[in-house]
Amino acid sequence: MKIIQPQREYTHSYYLTAARCNAQSELSVAKLAQQVIETATTHANNLGVGYERLIRDGYAWVLSRLTFEMARYPHMHEHYTLTTWIEGFNRHFSERNFVVASESGETLGHVRSVWVAIDIASRRPANLDGITNLADSISSRKCPITPQSKLHPVSSPSTTCRYIFDASDIDFNRHVNTVRYIELMTNSMPLQTYDSHYISRFEIAFSHEAHYGEEAAIKAAHTTDSTDPITVHTEISDSGKTFCIAKFLLKTR
């Protein structure tokens, strides 16, 4: 009998074309989030703990938290990889980490993610006790970045923008796309700040899902430009309902 070991690490290769670069000719943290999500999804599918398996029990994975810590971002025409592994899980959620590396093996940064399994019908936490593959899939690999801190709503915003979620913001789940939340949040700082600074750490926690046509306020507050790093607190919320909260650090390039 052949015993097939689960593939405890999965690597996805990427190449950054000019058409996908941001204004600094780099991969944006928003688009990195998209690649984190697709790398996670593919690995979960390969392990037999993906969408197809969870839906049998009426469950689905929902992204709850993302934490990035980057020394630098992939630049135009660069080949790079995302490697992911599962750090741990319990009956309600799993923790999955990533390393972003250049073609030559240079570490560009790390990402931590927390995924919650929910019962699709009740929108309540699922019970993953029956998904035995998860236990076999845990890797002993360590992730060197600090887990996400507790994120607080923005109490005294220095900027507030109103925004109505539009058709292009919606993903196949009929909710607002994670990429779009992060773009709206990073847009709370001007373009020039990103020319002189890069996002060295980005933490986001998702609370409620926003839908097409919903209006929200994007609030932000940041430390003065003379601090290094600049700390930005931001949230996207509607009257009484928080969609997501983020905190990020902008280091001088």
Add this chain to the structure above:
Amino acid sequence: MKIIQPQREYTHSYYLTAARCNAQSELSVAKLAQQVIETATTHANNLGVGYERLIRDGYAWVLSRLTFEMARYPHMHEHYTLTTWIEGFNRHFSERNFVVASESGETLGHVRSVWVAIDIASRRPANLDGITNLADSISSRKCPITPQSKLHPVSSPSTTCRYIFDASDIDFNRHVNTVRYIELMTNSMPLQTYDSHYISRFEIAFSHEAHYGEEAAIKAAHTTDSTDPITVHTEISDSGKTFCIAKFLLKTR
């Protein structure tokens, strides 16, 4: 002596992950435009008529027109390809076509594009007479879709939105990204219309480049919902300055 024939066709393979789907679990026409641009760029580079060659003369390619005609769009978890070839060129511009095909070879649609070479310093048309590789690269392959019609400004808009271009809308050229223009234009129709209809033809012509912080009006007018296809006319413009004009057809699914 070995004579190396130019590769007259170039094929780029894609896979549509869930994270990259729109609300209809398909590739959006905006993201297809991004893939058209990156496929064109790679082929031009391979032929020695890309950025590196043109910049030697102080020139650059600027996308002037795009025309899509699609029977259907790639759907979630589908492998598909974009194949491109040069139909013709003169000293000022080149015409490049594309076929989008499924893994089994089914034709999903075609795309026509027109690229103008400009002198970067003067922003005036370049003279491509010295770029001899272009003549060797022309393919005899035909593109079955009608070239772009003359697009007119929206005279009586039924909807007008004001929009200020933000940091996440800007590409490495420091102009607004083509993807974003198309998203803003397609957003002039409600999400529900895209559930019942798909964009069977999309034509866009670019006039002036928009920059970070510029404000624009997105104007649209469309035929009644009972027509099939629905015709949408849309433009993005500022007082007296047109950034782009588009016309698209929405066919019942």
